[in-house]
Amino acid sequence: MFEREEPTYSRVRDLCELAVEHQRDNAFFLQAKRREKTIIKNEAEFFRFLSQTQGVDVKSFEDIASLLEPTSSRAQNIEKTGDSKSGFLRVFDNVVLVKKRGQMAKLYQSGDLRELDETRNFLAVENGETFLNVDSIADNFEEEYFVYLAGYANALTRNFLKTKEVTFFVDFDVVGMNIYESFECESKKLHVPRDIEKYFANKKYNNVQLYKKQRASMKNVYSKDVAPIIELIKKYDSVVEQEIIYNINHSIL
Numbered sequence: 001m002f003e004r005e006e007p008t009y010s011r012v013r014d015l016c017e018l019a020v021e022h023q024r025d026n027a028f029f030l031q032a033k034r035r036e037k038t039i040i041k042n043e044a045e046f047f048r049f050l051s052q053t054q055g056v057d058v059k060s061f062e063d064i065a066s067l068l069e070p071t072s073s074r075a076q077n078i079e080k081t082g083d084s085k086s087g088f089l090r091v092f093d094n095v096v097l098v099k100k101r102g103q104m105a106k107l108y109q110s111g112d113l114r115e116l117d118e119t120r121n122f123l124a125v126e127n128g129e130t131f132l133n134v135d136s137i138a139d140n141f142e143e144e145y146f147v148y149l150a151g152y153a154n155a156l157t158r159n160f161l162k163t164k165e166v167t168f169f170v171d172f173d174v175v176g177m178n179i180y181e182s183f184e185c186e187s188k189k190l191h192v193p194r195d196i197e198k199y200f201a202n203k204k205y206n207n208v209q210l211y212k213k214q215r216a217s218m219k220n221v222y223s224k225d226v227a228p229i230i231e232l233i234k235k236y237d238s239v240v241e242q243e244i245i246y247n248i249n250h251s252i253l
Helices: 009-026 043-054 061-068 074-081 088-092 110-116 128-132 134-140 155-161 174-182 196-201 208-217 227-236 242-248
Strands: 096-100 106-108 121-125 145-148 165-169 187-190
Touching: 096 155, 106 110, 110 155, 128 134, 128 145, 128 242, 145 155, 174 208, 174 227, 196 227, 196 242
Parallel strands: 121 145, 121 165, 165 187
Antiparallel strands: 096 106, 096 145
């Protein structure tokens, strides 16, 4: 549909309508309607699909919950999935994902982090899309090393950053500000583009619905670094995700 033309709103709408029609005619287990909760029409087929595509054996939601619980031993992985290496949630809870400018990202286990003892300055990136594409905007930052937070970050990442000087590049929303406030570092600062208010003020870029979901998490008191962003959130009753700024303007500073 978009091979020779720009994906305009009307054409995207047409594509969505085709997708809904295809889903109605071909989906075996899911039914979704606008503003209604998605229902599972055939649970047996649903769990068969999950088992086949994910390489695990699940027959109920209880099985899914069990699989998602972090495992603490190789034996537990084998008991749950038949694979000693399949406890990926636990694995990624014990690594720090770091990328040096111009190089591939690397996973560091606790014992490997000594390689970074002499590196003092890091840019901490909240979201995966931005982290994976950080080289395209790296010239806007002084830091040579980037660390992935994946939200509030795991315990090893937090402990690692306690002795570092960290600039935080997070979403400009309530959760992003709470993430920033939750970290203890040797020193830290919040990266804020100079023209950040224009994104809050523009309905094309801000996210009102996300703000409504997050506003209950807003704290009564914030640090002086965060306070200006909180004021913008309150002023415009909206938030701005970092990917929005990243996508529309690479020269964010």
